[in-house]
Amino acid sequence: xxxxxxxxxxxxxxxxxxxxxxxxxxxxxxxxxxxxxxxxxxxxxxxxxxxxxxxxxxxxxxxxxxxxxxxxxxxxxxxxxxxxxxxxxxxxxxxxxxxxxxxxxxxxxxxxxxxxxxxxxxxxxxxxxxxxxxxxxxxxxxxxxxxxxxxxxxxxxxxxxxxxxxxxxxxxxxxxxxxxxxxxxxxxxxxxxxxxxxxxxxxx
Numbered sequence: 001x002x003x004x005x006x007x008x009x010x011x012x013x014x015x016x017x018x019x020x021x022x023x024x025x026x027x028x029x030x031x032x033x034x035x036x037x038x039x040x041x042x043x044x045x046x047x048x049x050x051x052x053x054x055x056x057x058x059x060x061x062x063x064x065x066x067x068x069x070x071x072x073x074x075x076x077x078x079x080x081x082x083x084x085x086x087x088x089x090x091x092x093x094x095x096x097x098x099x100x101x102x103x104x105x106x107x108x109x110x111x112x113x114x115x116x117x118x119x120x121x122x123x124x125x126x127x128x129x130x131x132x133x134x135x136x137x138x139x140x141x142x143x144x145x146x147x148x149x150x151x152x153x154x155x156x157x158x159x160x161x162x163x164x165x166x167x168x169x170x171x172x173x174x175x176x177x178x179x180x181x182x183x184x185x186x187x188x189x190x191x192x193x194x195x196x197x198x199x200x201x202x203x204x
Contacts, residue, residue, distance in 0.1 A: 014042040021180040026166030029142035037084035040162045064128045072131040087164045090154035107139035
């Protein structure tokens with residue numbers, strides 16, 4: 001069960017030599033790691049300045065988040081990098097570093113963005129959420145992502161691209177970052193291998 005009751009869409013579009021393709025990370029916290037924390041070519045560093053963090057927050061959160069300051073950027077990259085290290089450790093089957101767990105727990109312990117029920121007649125709470133609340137919401141999602149319920153479900157793509165994801169499929173059988181990308185490449189290789197085998201048998 002997610003630790004945050006705020007509904008936030010998960011996933012994003014990436015573009016590389018294979019074209020534009022949809023990547024479902026399975027977790028909003030992992031989406032945040034792809035702002036530059038994970039060492040993969042499709043996700044270069046995006047958070048160079050506070051305005052970059054502001055833009056990302058406003059693109060991804062369905063509610064208004066305040067403008068970021070330098071301190072917010074420091075906090076965001078600290079949380080992001082801890083999430084990244086936890087994701088890579090989980091994908092490799094390695095133990096989590098206590099320091100990274102502490103960082104996630106620290107941000108998760110602060111107030112997050114509260115859920116709202118539509119149809120009310122007055123504004124309850126803030127009309128603009130703080131960056132700290134947004135980071136807490138991300139951290140609480142990370143608590144869920146790396147919790148016991150998802151043990152063995154955080155994986156590194158079998159295609160060798162290094163992309164990490166949370167497998168949310170019912171059968172826990174996901175192997176690829178995307179069927180549009182590494183999954184399709186694997187199909188092509190398998191097809192060529194079968195075709196090559198048939199040619200070799202025919203030649204014999």
